[in-house]
Amino acid sequence: MSLGYTxxxxxxxxxxxxxxxxxxxxxxxxxxxxxxxxxxYYVVIAGxxxxxxxxxxxxxxxxxxxxxxxxxxxxxxxGHGGN
Numbered sequence: 001m002s003l004g005y006t007x008x009x010x011x012x013x014x015x016x017x018x019x020x021x022x023x024x025x026x027x028x029x030x031x032x033x034x035x036x037x038x039x040x041y042y043v044v045i046a047g048x049x050x051x052x053x054x055x056x057x058x059x060x061x062x063x064x065x066x067x068x069x070x071x072x073x074x075x076x077x078x079g080h081g082g083n
Contacts, residue, residue, distance in 0.1 A: 005031050006063075018074050026075070029067040036060035 005028040012021040039057035042048045 022071075022075060025067055025071055029064065029071060032060045032063040032067065036064050 005024075008024060009028060012024055015021045035056060039053050039060055043053050043057055
């Protein structure tokens with residue numbers, strides 16, 4: 001699922017306004033946040049340290065923080081105080 005959102009994000013680079021990708025960004029934020037929780041559970045709590053899980057953990061952390069920032073900063077629809 002995260003791979004699909006990553007590929008969708010690459011396709012969203014063609015968008016010309018924030019409104020075209022706002023809902024996609026919210027869905028991506030949820031998917032990456034859940035991936036972050038799952039990877040954190042396996043790596044930190046369960047102690048399953050595999051290179052793939054560490055990559056997922058780091059990538060999910062970076063994308064969750066980045067998407068969260070943009071949704072907080074620009075996430076409102078036009079006419080509701082957003083840009």
